[in-house]
Amino acid sequence: MTIAIAGAGLGGLALARVLHVNGIDAVVYERESSREARGQGGMLDIHSGQLALREAGLLDRFFAIARREGQDMRLLEPDGTLLLKEDTPDDAPLERPEVDRADLRDLLLDSLPDGVVRWGHAFESAGDGVLRFAGGATATYDLLVGADGANSLVRALLTDARPAHIGQNVVELGIPDIDHTHPGLAAMVGRGNYWVLGDGLSLGAQRNGDGRVRIGLSFYHTAEDWPATSGIPFDDPAAARARLIDLLPGWDSRFTALIDACDDMIVPRPVTTLPVGLTWPPRPDVTLIGDAAHLMPPVGEGANMALLDGALLGLALAGHPGDVAAAVGEYEREMFERTSAAARMSAEIQELLMSPDAARKMLAFFQPG
Incomplete structure (x- = not known):
């Protein structure tokens, strides 16, 4: 089974790592020329995604780079009124620690054997088991996993939905x-x-x-x-x-x-x-993970869902050796349900942020009752 992953973001790398832990080879094709090609953004609040890092055998190494103090919170109104101040004790559990996206990506990259990530491969199209990249290079696949983000090109193989x-x-x-x-x-x-x-x-x-x-x-x-x-x-x-x-x-x-x-x-x-609850007819040779599958408002769920997608797809493939269709079907059924719930919650938070008196409404969200 030849598994090709388009995109070396968190979801694609988590998938490659869990497959590696379970003795399954995969190749990650990334359009960027190297891991240093561009900045990787700010901090991430990793909570449910810790389950994926555990399956990847990286949870202890994650805790070593995570920032407990990143859980501190200040909430204010524009006139300077302080509504909420939460400081994290030094011995608090790492339930929702912050981590630099670049550090987390490096952790995942460093956990993979040399050559798993092929830099400078910009995906252009796929069909009949052949990937085509900018510049004319090609590669074969039995399963193509679109981990290529919000503007995914792989997504078009499964659905007409666009962000x-x-x-x-x-x-x-x-x-x-x-x-x-x-x-x-x-x-x-x-x-x-x-x-x-x-x-x-x-x-x-x-x-x-x-x-x-x-x-x-x-x-x-x-x-x-x-x-x-x-x-x-x-x-x-x-x-x-x-x-x-x-x-x-x-x-x-x-x-x-x-x-x-x-x-x-x-x-x-x-x-x-993307639309909340997006699904597509199953195909045994193509699936999606991360923002390619379920792009949500940026309120703290996207990275966690991507990590879980990668880990759970990897476990499904390991649990159905030789039966890619069964593995993809199992993964997609769980993913559709889990990420639809996360997308609905994210949309509700987004609605609060866009509403009048947003600060007081968010205070009630953080401190119900």
């Missing part, structure tokens, strides 16, 4: 080495997550393991072309920061100071999702 914009645009910014460059702001943000929720927009600041604070300004009820129509000159970082501050009228000066302190990396990102 749709959900009325949210995020502007990503950051402050490098904040403890040394802006110690006052570092103390304000704390060790974990810092949320300011207003009506129609929010600010999320998150401490990363490398000392950088990543900031996301979310503008809700906006169109997909908002980055082009917002009047923010993204090609002029200083002017872009000034314009972003102008879009926060009435916000406490501490929050606008965070924006003013950011460096010149300012990136707009429209937010899209």
Whole structure:
């Protein structure tokens, strides 16, 4: 059985690792030229995904790189009112620790034998058991697993569904080495997550393991072309920061100071999702994992679902030697049910974030009753 995995994200690597642990070979084809080709994003809250890391034999190594203090939480209103402050004790269990996405990806990559990941292979099409890559290279497969993210090309082999914009645009910014460059702001943000929720927009600041604070300004009820129509000159970082501050009228000066302190990396990102409960007719030679299968709002479930997808598909294949159709069917039945529930919960949280008085509603979510 030749298993080809398109995409070296968390889900694809978790699948390759669990297959390796169970004595099954696979090849991961990744369009990027190397693991250092681009940045891997910020912190991840890993909770249910720990089950996948256990099956991968990597849970202890995960705990060694996870940040317990990343579970700290601050929730505020735009006028500066502090609604919630949670600090994690030093002996607290690692139930929902934060981890740098890059560190987790490196953990998975380093757990695989040399040659499992083939860099510089941009998937273009597949059919009749043959993969085709940009540049003309080909490879054969018995099972193709699309782990190629939100804009998956493999997905088209199974369904016509495409991601749709959900009325949210995020502007990503950051402050490098904040403890040394802006110690006052570092103390304000704390060790974990810092949320300011207003009506129609929010600010999320998150401490990363490398000392950088990543900031996301979310503008809700906006169109997909908002980055082009917002009047923010993204090609002029200083002017872009000034314009972003102008879009926060009435916000406490501490929050606008965070924006003013950011460096010149300012990136707009429209937010899209796949339909909740997406399924497709089974095929014994193609399936999907991660965002390729169930792209959700970015509220903390996507990475966990991707890790579980990879691990559970790997276990299904190991449990049905020689019967790929049975393994894929078992995996997809469980995945559809599990991820539909996660997508519904994510959509409910997204609705809270986009609603009037979002801060108070989120406080009630965190502290019910």
